[in-house]
Amino acid sequence: MYFALMITKYKPSDYEVLRRRCFELKQVGWKQKDIAFALGLTAGWVSQTLKKHREKGLDGLLARKPTGSPPKLSPEQLSQLATELNLGAVNHGFPNHIWTRARVNEVIVKKFGVSYDLTQVGRLLKKLGWSLQKPVKKARQQNEAKVKQWREETILELKKSHK
Structure with missing residues (x-):
């Protein structure tokens, strides 16, 4: 007697519920492969969950925040x-x-x-609130006065002749 949920994607918060359900199903006599199939998990995951329970009891089934390396700077x-x-x-x-x-x-x-x-x-x-700043690339030999004149006169002429 078993039913199949066949849900394959779980949120991290769901795993504690799944671990408890694995344990409950094992307690009523289910085989690991049947538990895995019913919950849409791998047999290895079920096996590890039951091992955690054997080693740590119900505390082994609790959800924990994944640990990372401690920060190098306080x-x-x-x-x-x-x-x-x-x-x-x-x-x-x-x-x-x-x-x-x-x-x-x-x-x-x-x-x-x-x-x-x-x-x-x-x-x-x-x-720290710093952001990437890329410097504006500009030719060193650029003459600001000539650029301004070009923008004011030549661009206007080009726009007029385009029409």
Whole structure:
């Protein structure tokens, strides 16, 4: 006697309910493969769930927030980093005022003794409220007066002749 739900996509919050249901069905004599089929899970997932229950009891079935590695910088250190960055790149020995992720990482290494992957540096900067700024590319030899004249006279002439 079994019924098939055959739901294959679950939200993370559903997994505690599924683990409890696996345990309940096992208690009434269901086989692991039948539990897996009925709930739309793999037999391995059911097996791991029942193992967690054997090892930890009902606590093993509870939903937990997935753990990640702890942050390398504390909130206080992040605040210090923001203060350091606001002093400017030149103040930290760089030849110009441009902050790059590599430069920010150098400051982090010097001040706090830890290093980040450059993608993580970008995430830290975003967390601090900084955003990517791309400089406007302009030819060095460009003459502003001639550009202004071209915009005011030549573009108007081109537009008139187009009509």
